[in-house]
Amino acid sequence: MPRPIILTSHPNRGAGAVPPLNWGAADPQQRGPVIATLQNPATRNAIGTHAGSYALYRALAVASGQLRADHRPDFSNTRPAVPLGPFGAWGDPAKIVSLDPWGHLVPEVYAAELAAGQDIRPSIAVTRAHMNMPEVTQAMRAGRLAPDGEVLLPNGDVRVTKVAIEPVWWLPGVAARFGITETELRRHLFEQTGGMFPELVTRPDLRVFLPPIGGMTVYLFGEPEKLGKPETQVACRIHDECNGSDVFGSDICTCRPYLAHGIEACIEMAQEGGVGVIVYNRKEGRALGEVTKFLVYNARKRQEGGDRAEQYFQRTECVAGVQDMRFQELMPDVLHWLGITRIDRLVSMSNMKFAPIVESGIAVVARIPIPDGLIPADARVEMDAKKAAGYFTEAVPDAAELAIAKGRAL
Ligand SMILES: Nc1nc2c(ncn2[C@@H]2O[C@H](COP(=O)(O)OP(=O)(O)OP(=O)(O)O)[C@@H](O)[C@H]2O)c(=O)[nH]1
Numbered sequence: 001m002p003r004p005i006i007l008t009s010h011p012n013r014g015a016g017a018v019p020p021l022n023w024g025a026a027d028p029q030q031r032g033p034v035i036a037t038l039q040n041p042a043t044r045n046a047i048g049t050h051a052g053s054y055a056l057y058r059a060l061a062v063a064s065g066q067l068r069a070d071h072r073p074d075f076s077n078t079r080p081a082v083p084l085g086p087f088g089a090w091g092d093p094a095k096i097v098s099l100d101p102w103g104h105l106v107p108e109v110y111a112a113e114l115a116a117g118q119d120i121r122p123s124i125a126v127t128r129a130h131m132n133m134p135e136v137t138q139a140m141r142a143g144r145l146a147p148d149g150e151v152l153l154p155n156g157d158v159r160v161t162k163v164a165i166e167p168v169w170w171l172p173g174v175a176a177r178f179g180i181t182e183t184e185l186r187r188h189l190f191e192q193t194g195g196m197f198p199e200l201v202t203r204p205d206l207r208v209f210l211p212p213i214g215g216m217t218v219y220l221f222g223e224p225e226k227l228g229k230p231e232t233q234v235a236c237r238i239h240d241e242c243n244g245s246d247v248f249g250s251d252i253c254t255c256r257p258y259l260a261h262g263i264e265a266c267i268e269m270a271q272e273g274g275v276g277v278i279v280y281n282r283k284e285g286r287a288l289g290e291v292t293k294f295l296v297y298n299a300r301k302r303q304e305g306g307d308r309a310e311q312y313f314q315r316t317e318c319v320a321g322v323q324d325m326r327f328q329e330l331m332p333d334v335l336h337w338l339g340i341t342r343i344d345r346l347v348s349m350s351n352m353k354f355a356p357i358v359e360s361g362i363a364v365v366a367r368i369p370i371p372d373g374l375i376p377a378d379a380r381v382e383m384d385a386k387k388a389a390g391y392f393t394e395a396v397p398d399a400a401e402l403a404i405a406k407g408r409a410l
């Protein structure tokens with residue numbers, strides 16, 4: 001007998017109401033679990049699946065007989081390595097709209113539901129690790145950082161808490177952030193994914209969406225237990241993924257050097273008794289993707305007069321239609337989730353990051369630009385273009401200065 005295909009695009013009238021989800025309720029029981037199970041579609045209260053973009057690999061694993069479609073995770077010993085929250089913002093439906101604040105506590109707060117056989121999954125995981133980066137050991141050799149045996153060890157290892165977060169969108173809240181209606185948002189999400197999720201337009205009763213996009217990783221330095229206390233000083237860098245620079249050290253941009261500088265600032269803050277926070281967002285190439293990014297690099301380097309700061313953003317726009325699609329409007333959510341109400345040192349020059357952080361109610365005390373000595377030669381063009389476009393700086397380059405930097409040719 002062929003297995004029937006169950007469409008979830010229309011509610012199964014016989015199956016009863018969708019399990020309630022009161023987004024922003026301070027009590028996890030009143031809030032209710034996000035249920036995206038594939039095993040009993042009638043009990044779902046979310047659109048999409050956990051591990052969004054990896055769902056396709058899961059499909060291959062099931063299709064090739066390597067994974068049982070009815071596999072249930074065993075959550076023994078998976079609980080967070082350090083406690084995080086709850087914080088006040090967890091009970092505010094407008095402060096956090098793009099992640100599930102209870103995502104790391106699912107096996108704990110919904111233990112009864114799990115024991116009763118419901119298929120509910122965590123969307124956040126919290127662990128501990130040591131990390132070791134050449135930039136940190138260089139900073140130690142240069143005398144900028146000294147080991148303290150707690151945060152930074154003599155061999156250059158840094159003790160960190162790592163948090164992996166999957167996006168969970170409360171659609172009414174996401175729409176409100178962009179000043180559009182939920183209906184408009186749903187329609188465009190449906191169309192721009194090639195109709196991948198029909199429930200976006202047919203199931204207004206499902207208001208949570210697990211989008212198939214990259215999530216984020218948070219690295220915490222110092223004692224995470226200090227988060228949420230007003231006296232705790234916080235250093236923070238929000239960093240958007242740049243595989244070429246972050247991983248492979250390509251020198252056309254300032255991404256890895258600025259990330260490393262942010263990590264240094266976080267270590268310093270932790271050594272002073274505060275907490276350092278690095279938020280790493282999977283938004284490759286300003287969320288335009290790496291193919292677009294590399295096309296733009298070619299266009300920049302082949303244009304008449306060579307790779308120039310004046311042309312920097314224009315070239316991106318020619319290929320992508322826009323300069324940037326990172327939409328930092330959703331970015332402050334993770335800071336609220338961490339109980340942060342003030343950032344004492346924000347390691348970023350971007351106004352597109354600064355403005356939404358401040359508008360969301362988080363105070364910023366100081367902004368830390370990238371030190372000049374850390375800018376790779378070929379990234380001068382990018383840095384000048386950013387400063388001219390309004391990035392935080394003491395010296396905005398004028399037309400004459402903008403004409404100086406020229407990137408390497410292909
Ligand atoms: N499309 C495109 N993306 C780029 C280019 N250069 C860098 N990026 C991307 O731009 C983003 C840079 O992000 P961040 O390192 O967080 O820096 P920022 O937003 O400019 O601001 P700062 O916080 O001041 O560093 C990453 O997503 C990079 O992948 C480029 O030439 N084209």
Ligand SMILES: [Zn+2]
Pocket residue numbers: 242244245246252253254255256
């Ligand atoms: Zn980069």
